[in-house]
Amino acid sequence: MSDATARRGFRPYHLLAAIPAVCLLGGIPFANRAEPYVLGLPFLLFWIVAWVVATSAVMGVIWLLDRRGDHDGTRR
């Protein structure tokens, strides 16, 4: 568990994880419309799909940053 101490702590960039969730849900009242269609999807559905994809991307960035931080430290 030598790597655990390095990864355990909070890092400011972890807050990035909140962005997709806040935008997805916060935007619902404004995105609640069928027009314009994007990629064949009604706008509300497109809005949701876009933020789900963004969630994956943002979590990927956080994971990469965490790994890099660990390499600087004592990981494996």
Added chain:
Amino acid sequence: MSIALVILVAVFVVAIGLALLARRGHDMSLEQWSVGGRGFGSIFVFLLMAGEIYTTFTFLGGSGWAYGKGAPAFYILCYGAIAYSLSYFLLPVIWRYAQPRRLVSQADFFIAKYDSRPLGVLVALVGVASLVPYLTLQLKGLGIIVSEASYGSISPTVAGWVGTITLVAYVVVSGVRGSAWTAALKDVMILAIVVVIGVYLPMHFYGGYGPMFRAIEHAKPDFLTLPRAGMSPTWFISTVLLTACGFYMWPQYFSSVYTARAEDVFRKNAVMLPLYQLVILFVFFAGFAALLVVPGLTGSDADLSLLRMSKHAFGPASVGIIGGAGLLTALVPGSVILIAAATIIAQNVYRAVVPAASDRSVANVARALVPVIALLSLTMALRGGQAIVVLLLMGYNLVTQLFPALLLSLPERPLVSSTAAFAGILAGELTVAWATITGASIATLAPSAPQFLKDLNVGIVALAMNVVVLAAVALVTRRPATVASVQDAISVS
């Protein structure tokens, strides 16, 4: 016997075969049976956790809600993404604590953290109470699939019995290892099928997604947006928040955390799972496609839409394959749920009552409970006329009440006393029970409240009650000094 039914039986035989293969070389102690000996790598944990994505709930319930309700069904796509990003931070902490202490069930975690056995019993009971509607919906789905694939020659009631017996046999034979193996087969099958029908049906019947949605909008204006009242944006947001918080509170997902070999497994999964669940989109497409092609399914019959549509569009052999995949979406999560519920009662209720019980007898009690829990859920499935999504939301209202107490327990020392955690959970559950039984909501309690308040999911109201009571009790009780004494006693050797 229709060709569809023959294929269905073949799929089941393969699943049982996989389960038997999976248990080879492992003696079935409780730890093996319920958490796979804690030796699962990324892929198995991924499959167990992705189980939520491809259950009967999404397969039949997701398409059924898209067919019956329209835009409110989109909530199903949202809560997973939020829960997964939460899991990146939450699950490694849980795993790190549980691993050296060899915890088996979710209640074990609360007992160890709060050093309180009564709290463990309460958490166990909450877990089982939430799992019953969840299992009910899987059995309901099994019944629908078998009965539809038989082209009406088997009634849903008989199909429900057949499905339940099948499930019990499967669980007793396999344990969680079988579930992980079958999950691999299930995910490949369902992925292929859902994408094929989600692409083919809109193309074939409407000439594309755009034309399909326009046709729906033309026939049913406002179907593709959330209504102003009822399932409004407020309902949507509160439901997504509630279900995202509750996601990992399900005892079976909580204990699937224990199956992991290393904590990085969860971080990788948190990156991949949001994308993986986009497949739900294709389930929606199938439900929407059915809307104008096989109209007239109302209420909980909307859950039939995907299979009715398949029968309309394809031959019996294809219906058999689709039904076979559907069978697995009920079998795998159903087995995981049954294992979790039986383990919880044996480990945290039976053992609490009979402290001298040996590990062997606890394991036997767990297996003996499997048919009992299955029968209870079958009774509910045969009786109720509730749509699949409604059953899941009921379970979520109950299980999410564990979230505040879990969150507050995560620091090295819990931030509140076990009494406060107990009182908060109890207050939340009582509110849910009261609202479910009386049908109360903010709209009935305060008819003059603004519309956005009235539409709040009642589970969120219960959660608020939970937090208020928890905070009030926390102020007057001391938090636990150290966590040690109970821990050694609950570990399974």
